[in-house]
Amino acid sequence: MTNEQYYDLIVPYQDALNLLKARLDVLNHSMYGNKSHPIHNIQFRIKQKASIEEKLKRMDLQGSFMNAKEHLQDIAGIRVICYFEKDVELLAEQLRKQSDLILVKEKDYITNPKPNGYRSFHMILGIQVYSMESTEYYPVEVQIRTIGMDFWASMEHRICYKQERDNKEEIQRELLRYAEILKEIEEGFEGYNEQNQNEKARLSHKTN
Numbered sequence: 232m233t234n235e236q237y238y239d240l241i242v243p244y245q246d247a248l249n250l251l252k253a254r255l256d257v258l259n260h261s262m263y264g265n266k267s268h269p270i271h272n273i274q275f276r277i278k279q280k281a282s283i284e285e286k287l288k289r290m291d292l293q294g295s296f297m298n299a300k301e302h303l304q305d306i307a308g309i310r311v312i313c314y315f316e317k318d319v320e321l322l323a324e325q326l327r328k329q330s331d332l333i334l335v336k337e338k339d340y341i342t343n344p345k346p347n348g349y350r351s352f353h354m355i356l357g358i359q360v361y362s363m364e365s366t367e368y369y370p371v372e373v374q375i376r377t378i379g380m381d382f383w384a385s386m387e388h389r390i391c392y393k394q395e396r397d398n399k400e401e402i403q404r405e406l407l408r409y410a411e412i413l414k415e416i417e418e419g420f421e422g423y424n425e426q427n428q429n430e431k432a433r434l435s436h437k438t439n
């Protein structure tokens with residue numbers, strides 16, 4: 232794929248990303264009214280040319296424009312970092328309800344964590360991009376997770392993911408233990424948050 236073909240390829244994916252990002256902003260503002268927000272931060276990226284070509288190679292395909300468009304669903308990617316597990320569930324539910332989005336695929340690594348301890352909620356959403364020439368759905372990979380899940384995944388990605396190492400098994404055992412500790416810490420925070428919400432509700436009930 233030439234550089235020019237790569238740039239032609241990614242333009243509508245960038246548009247799809249922006250459209251979905253706007254949806255997430257609206258949900259963030261509206262999900263709990265203006266009292267609190269479920270999203271801590273949003274990160275997004277368009278897959279680099281070299282990563283597209285590498286992935287197609289791993290799939291035994293040529294790194295062409297057409298193969299990328301036909302076979303890859305993660306050219307556009309959004310990572311939504313929420314405060315609590317409950318926020319992740321609600322956000323996924325709200326996205327599923329948006330009738331003009333197509334739910335292509337969903338993977339719940341929170342209910343069913345990967346054996347290495349990876350936890351995250353993944354969706355591939357198709358979003359319609361209107362342009363002068365055509366109207367087409369483009370896939371966007373959405374990863375929704377909590378701050379704790381993101382901390383673990385970012386570190387594991389850096390240290391271990393898809394890497395060969397002598398003491399890999401030992402590291403993996405330790406990382407699994409970290410994942411369990413982080414889950415426990417998050418549950419603790421979630422409990423305090425619920426107490427907080429109940430207290431606020433009680434006070435507002437009293438003053439009304």
Ligand code: 0O2
Nearest residue numbers: 304305338345347349353374383384385386387388389392
């Ligand atoms: P990278 O380096 O982040 O781009 P796919 O390979 O996406 O077509 P798959 O494997 O079914 O299909 O997708 P899945 O399981 O939903 O994983 C997609 C992405 O989630 C991965 O992209 C990673 O970013 C992340 N992910 C999945 N498993 C792990 C894990 O064990 N550890 C970490 N740190 N991240 C994970 P890529 O393209 O594999 O990798």
